[in-house]
Amino acid sequence: MTELTIFYDAGCPLCAAEINHLERLDSDNKIVFEDIYAPLFGERFPHIDQQQADRILHGEWSDGRMIYGLDVTYFSWSLVGKRHWVAILLWPFFNPVANLGYRLFARYRHRISALVTGKPRCGRCEESGILE
Numbered sequence: 638m639t640e641l642t643i644f645y646d647a648g649c650p651l652c653a654a655e656i657n658h659l660e661r662l663d664s665d666n667k668i669v670f671e672d673i674y675a676p677l678f679g680e681r682f683p684h685i686d687q688q689q690a691d692r693i694l695h696g697e698w699s700d701g702r703m704i705y706g707l708d709v710t711y712f713s714w715s716l717v718g719k720r721h722w723v724a725i726l727l728w729p730f731f732n733p734v735a736n737l738g739y740r741l742f743a744r745y746r747h748r749i750s751a752l753v754t755g756k757p758r759c760g761r762c763e764e765s766g767i768l769e
Contacts, residue, residue, distance in 0.1 A: 647672035
């Protein structure tokens with residue numbers, strides 16, 4: 638049963654890589670992954686502001702409650718049995734630093750992706766002209 642829907646930017650190579658990893662680990666199909674730049678996204682999810690979802694990762698629990706940013710990261714990895722990988726995100730001293738780091742990453746993720754992977758956008762997006 639789906640517990641969490643994650644709204645992410647599939648055009649970001651680092652974001653897409655993390656989502657692909659989560660998908661592989663999600664053997665119980667607890668998470669649904671939705672590309673905020675997919676065709677008809679706005680029609681399918683009128684309650685999600687695409688621009689805001691581009692600025693900060695959005696997640697929606699099956700009961701409609703929304704979570705954002707590192708909370709989405711923490712709970713998604715927890716749902717696939719890897720809570721120990723992300724437990725540090727909740728540590729009192731580390732949490733504010735992690736949130737600042739996340740906000741910087743989210744804002745500059747395409748530039749960071751270019752530095753890390755050599756590509757600011759995924760191949761699919763470059764081919765289709767999405768986000769150009």
